[in-house]
Amino acid sequence: MSPAAKVSKKGRRHPLANVALIAVGLLFSGGAYAAFSSATASADEPTAVASSQEQIEEGGKLFAANCATCHGMNLEGTEAGPSLIGVGAAAVDFQVGTGRMPLQMQGPQARVKPKQFSDSDTAALAAYVASYAPGPAIPDEKYLDAQGNAANGAELFRINCAMCHNVAGAGGALTEGKFAPALTGVEPAHIYEAMITGPQNMPVFNDANLSPEDKRDIITALKYIENTPSVGGYELGSLGPVAEGLFIWIFGLGAIVAITVWITAKSN
Structure with a gap:
């Protein structure tokens, strides 16, 4: 065998070299993307308010007496x-602060009802749950003042929320x-x-989906709709064309039939 052939054979790449190179490239690019996404998502997350040990211990007692049966x-x-684990103080403040928890009865979903705990007890429960693992914190007051950009908030709401909650926030069936x-009537903190x-x-x-400023704008738009009288008169629950069409069909057509009967009876 010639020396040139030996050199050529010795310098030949292994058949799996390209596969290994691609795998390493994907590993590094995927890791970098995950790290960047995580940093972006948490960059503006509300930071948890420091809780005292006494508050956490009080929350633990309340949790053991009222929540541990279902949640362990x-x-x-x-x-x-x-x-x-990991739901954060925000989830506890929402569920307990709106009366959804403790759950009254099993059903398709928890319903709003008068809350069972005071604000201080709710804060203690939130602090106790948050002490187990990091999670979304209760939002900063500066995002709850409903003084943002209502026009931007209305557009964001139509794009992201109206398909379920109705364009006017009147709710809808799933x-x-x-x-x-x-x-309507929901506290800004609970919306956030x-x-x-x-x-x-x-x-x-x-x-990463909606910045804190975007959330503030959505709250602003919802509060504007809630506090601004309907320019078109009675809004029929803001349920859209179905309610309006039903109103016209029953009362409008009914009025026409009644007038027709009256005219006919008068002529007879």
Whole structure:
């Protein structure tokens, strides 16, 4: 064998070299993308407010007495309730602050009812759950003042929320007995917390999807709709053309029939 042939054979790449090179490239690019996405998503996340040990201990007592039956003594979850590890203080403040938890009865979804805990007890429960693992924190007050850009908020709401909650926030039906609740009268903090925790059927809108300023704008738009009288008169629940068409069909057509009968009877 000639020396040239030996050199050529010795310098030949292994058949799997290209595969290994591609795999390494994908590994590094995927890792870099994941790190960048995680940093972007958490860059503007509300930071958890420091809780005292006494508050956490008080929350632990309340949790053991009222929540552990369904969620487990260590928040690990049971057949009756999901794990709460990593849900954060925001999820507790939303669920307990709106009266959805403790759950009154099993059903397609938890319903709003008078809350069972005071604000201080709710804060203690939130602090206790948040002490187990990091999670979405209760939002900063500066995002809850409803003083943002209502026009931008209305556009974002139409794009991301109106298909379930109705364009005016009046709520709507979903499948299997579930529903998107009306957003009138809901506290700004609970609207914000719903966006970052995704309760029940709602998707999560983290800061990579909607920035804190965007969430503030959505709250502003909802409060503007809630506090501004309808320029078109009685709004029929803001349920859209179905309610309006039904009103015209029953009352409008009924009035025409009544007038026709009256005219006919008068002429006779």
